[in-house]
Amino acid sequence: xxxxxFGPEPGKRPDLTNPTEAYIHLSRRKRLYGFILLILFVALxxxxxxxxxxxxxxxxxxxxxxxxxxxxxxxxxxxxxxANLPALLWQYLPSLIETINIAAAATLLxxxxxxxxxxxxxxxxxxxxxxTPLFRRSADIMRAIxxxxxxxxxxxxxxGGPVPAVLAIxxxxxxxxxxxxxxxxxxxxLKPVEGLASTGASWSQQIWLGxxxxxxxxxxxxxxxxFEINIRASAILGFVGSGGIGYxxxxxxxxGGGKYDQVVAIFALLFCAIVVFDQLSGxxxxxxxxxx
Amino acid sequence: xxDATQFGTTYATVQRQFKTRRLTAYxxxxxxxxxxxxLFLSFDIPGLAARARMDNAKILLSDFVAYKTHVTRDNRTDxxxxxxxxxxxxxFAPNQYPAWVKTDGDTTTIDLGKDNIVTYDANGAxxxxxxxxxxxxxxxxxxxxxxxxxxxxxxxxVTDTRISVTTPQGRFAYSRSKVETFKYQPGWALFFFTLDSxxxxxxxxxxxxxxxxxxxxxxxxxxxxxxxxxxHNKQWHHGDVAWALFExxxxxxxxxxxxxxIALPLAFLAASNFTPIRTVRFAFRRLFDFVRGVDxxxxxxxxxxxxxxxxxxxxxxxxLTDSGTFGKTFSEALENIDEKQVEGIRSxxxxxLQRARFGVLPQIAPILLSQVxxxxxxxTRSATVIGAIVGGGIGLLLTQxxxxxxxxxxxxxxxxxxxxxxxxxxxLSGWLRRKLIGR
Numbered sequence: 001x002x003x004x005x006f007g008p009e010p011g012k013r014p015d016l017t018n019p020t021e022a023y024i025h026l027s028r029r030k031r032l033y034g035f036i037l038l039i040l041f042v043a044l045x046x047x048x049x050x051x052x053x054x055x056x057x058x059x060x061x062x063x064x065x066x067x068x069x070x071x072x073x074x075x076x077x078x079x080x081x082x083a084n085l086p087a088l089l090w091q092y093l094p095s096l097i098e099t100i101n102i103a104a105a106a107t108l109l110x111x112x113x114x115x116x117x118x119x120x121x122x123x124x125x126x127x128x129x130x131x132t133p134l135f136r137r138s139a140d141i142m143r144a145i146x147x148x149x150x151x152x153x154x155x156x157x158x159x160g161g162p163v164p165a166v167l168a169i170x171x172x173x174x175x176x177x178x179x180x181x182x183x184x185x186x187x188x189x190l191k192p193v194e195g196l197a198s199t200g201a202s203w204s205q206q207i208w209l210g211x212x213x214x215x216x217x218x219x220x221x222x223x224x225x226x227f228e229i230n231i232r233a234s235a236i237l238g239f240v241g242s243g244g245i246g247y248x249x250x251x252x253x254x255x256g257g258g259k260y261d262q263v264v265a266i267f268a269l270l271f272c273a274i275v276v277f278d279q280l281s282g283x284x285x286x287x288x289x290x291x292x
Numbered sequence: 293x294x295d296a297t298q299f300g301t302t303y304a305t306v307q308r309q310f311k312t313r314r315l316t317a318y319x320x321x322x323x324x325x326x327x328x329x330x331l332f333l334s335f336d337i338p339g340l341a342a343r344a345r346m347d348n349a350k351i352l353l354s355d356f357v358a359y360k361t362h363v364t365r366d367n368r369t370d371x372x373x374x375x376x377x378x379x380x381x382x383x384f385a386p387n388q389y390p391a392w393v394k395t396d397g398d399t400t401t402i403d404l405g406k407d408n409i410v411t412y413d414a415n416g417a418x419x420x421x422x423x424x425x426x427x428x429x430x431x432x433x434x435x436x437x438x439x440x441x442x443x444x445x446x447x448x449x450v451t452d453t454r455i456s457v458t459t460p461q462g463r464f465a466y467s468r469s470k471v472e473t474f475k476y477q478p479g480w481a482l483f484f485f486t487l488d489s490x491x492x493x494x495x496x497x498x499x500x501x502x503x504x505x506x507x508x509x510x511x512x513x514x515x516x517x518x519x520x521x522x523x524h525n526k527q528w529h530h531g532d533v534a535w536a537l538f539e540x541x542x543x544x545x546x547x548x549x550x551x552x553x554i555a556l557p558l559a560f561l562a563a564s565n566f567t568p569i570r571t572v573r574f575a576f577r578r579l580f581d582f583v584r585g586v587d588x589x590x591x592x593x594x595x596x597x598x599x600x601x602x603x604x605x606x607x608x609x610x611x612l613t614d615s616g617t618f619g620k621t622f623s624e625a626l627e628n629i630d631e632k633q634v635e636g637i638r639s640x641x642x643x644x645l646q647r648a649r650f651g652v653l654p655q656i657a658p659i660l661l662s663q664v665x666x667x668x669x670x671x672t673r674s675a676t677v678i679g680a681i682v683g684g685g686i687g688l689l690l691t692q693x694x695x696x697x698x699x700x701x702x703x704x705x706x707x708x709x710x711x712x713x714x715x716x717x718x719x720l721s722g723w724l725r726r727k728l729i730g731r
Contacts, residue, residue, distance in 0.1 A: 153703065240680050
């Protein structure tokens with residue numbers, strides 16, 4: 001028999017008769033590992049950057065000199081045409097509203113679907129406990145698909161417009177929120193559910209009256225955070241596919257010089273919208289989670 | 293008396309609160325409904341049915357899971373060609389026609405399955421549809437003469453110059469210049485080896501046997517030959533696709549890690565317990581907010597003007613956007629640290645850098661790492677989208693395949709790979725988190 005009380009290998013045991021030596025030995029080894037990891041990380045970053053630069057059209061250092069050129073060109077042209085700006089801001093406002101509407105519709109749709117996924121995949125709460133792994137996997141897959149994939153395919157089928165973007169963002173949102181919702185539902189107190197069950201409440205009544213009031217602040221705050229993310233996603237999808245202010249931005253950019261005042265107007269609108277909605281939702285989330 | 297008035301006011305408050313609650317409980321669904329109906333009109337949902345192209349959906353779905361082989365005879369030169377999806381580079385050589393195409397002199401017999409037989413010969417072409425009868429087409433004086441059981445069903449389309457037949461087994465079309473038959477088969481054609489490869493059409497058993505057999509190319513083993521034929525597949529370009537995936541992951545990695553490295557020192561300058569000067573703190577906070585608010589899309593556009601298309605531009609765009617986000621979260625984490633540990637380190641006579649290294653970093657490392665790892669996974673997805681804009685990685689391949697509007701099997705392939713890539717990054721970041729933080 002091997003005497004395992006003293007560890008698997010006698011050689012690696014710290015010598016406890018001399019604790020200082022043992023401690024120094026241990027910390028030295030730890031430092032060595034940390035150093036090796038650091039070297040590895042730096043090497044990865046450096047070589048990765050080199051590879052990325054080689055595959056890039058432009059060089060990093062020469063690009064750095066040109067970096068201010070484009071913003072300067074855009075801004076100077078917009079400055080000469082600054083009289084147009086208020087009219088342009090007004091002109092692009094409907095597109096901005098469409099972008100925000102896309103994000104809101106996708107968040108509502110995705111949130112509703114994500115709630116169903118979450119209830120289906122939470123232990124103790126699921127209507128069909130055997131199906132929880134299925135719900136979880138499907139949420140994982142929905143989360144993994146980038147919006148652009150679904151949006152481009154749907155544009156081919158449904159034609160341009162906001163609907164493909166809404167469906168694509170909602171699909172991803174459902175997966176992402178499904179996971180977060182299910183995590184917070186897992187932490188919910190089950191006593192109200194038991195109480196409701198003892199009165200003969202049905203499953204939907206148990207969930208609606210026992211779980212939803214507990215998780216609602218958390219769920220709402222997650223949904224608001226998603227809404228912020230979705231505004232950005234909907235702008236990007238517009239640029240790649242169709243609908244909203246992203247599409248107008250693409251058209252103005254393709255035109256190049258001469259329409260830079262439009263580009264500036266769109267940038268400004270988008271920036272303001274993102275900042276305003278970030279602030280609003282941050283404030284609302286603080287109130288929801290911390291009470292006040 | 294005082295008790296009663298107190299009770300009265302409490303009662304009134306409770307009543308009022310109940311009333312507001314009940315009102316909000318009704319108002320929220322009503323507002324939601326109003327908003328949804330506004331969206332319904334503003335997105336023109338009723339017009340969607342008219343705009344939707346269900347035939348496109350059908351093409352797309354059938355292309356996802358099946359491929360078609362064209363058997364075409366040029367009626368002027370009598371030349372027969374068999375090719376996959378009608379592509380020139382996927383044309384079968386005459387000695388490797390699939391088993392369901394048989395040639396005998398001028399006569400070609402195509403077995404579409406379930407007793408559907410198409411025959412091309414010198415007189416014209418015939419299609420025998422079981423349960424219906426024989427469709428016989430012969431060109432006569434510049435026109436096509438159709439002999440088929442009457443009445444002609446609607447799945448046979450007849451004009452003077454073109455006759456086409458669509459059955460569940462395949463499609464058949466006769467025009468003056470050529471006669472074509474399309475056979476649909478499940479799966480993705482030529483996924484492993486193209487037609488010009490030595491390994492095309494071999495079963496798995498045959499391929500395994502070839503591994504140990506005689507070398508086809510004396511310079512290398514059959515296994516490495518097979519691997520290189522697969523890697524350089526001219527239809528699917530597996531090698532290029534793998535590169536594109538790597539590029540996408542690289543963009544996410546460089547962007548996320550670079551952003552964390554830049555944001556960490558700046559976060560100290562934005563944290564109130566490390567930077568007592570208010571203006572500096574304020575300036576850095578606003579800088580983070582600005583960088584975050586400008587958004588990845590705008591950064592991507594500005595950067596691609598300076599650096600041109602490619603993965604480095606994408607990485608830099610991710611880096612810029614996320615350094616704002618990281619700066620904000622890191623500085624918040626720094627403000628929430630326990631000062632006692634820093635005090636303890638200070639009492640040993642440590643300088644500011646040592647205090648930061650031994651007193652602060654160990655405290656914020658778990659928050660920092662979990663943030664960075666979460667963003668690494670999320671940025672893999674963003675890198676796909678950014679790649680479509682800056683022209684790098686799998687995002688570019690995907691948009692290109694979608695723009696052609698016919699290579700839907702490629703689109704399906706890329707979609708599966710993207711999902712697998714993101715899920716792999718998800719598990720990798722989860723694994724690293726458990727290893728490094730222990731939860």
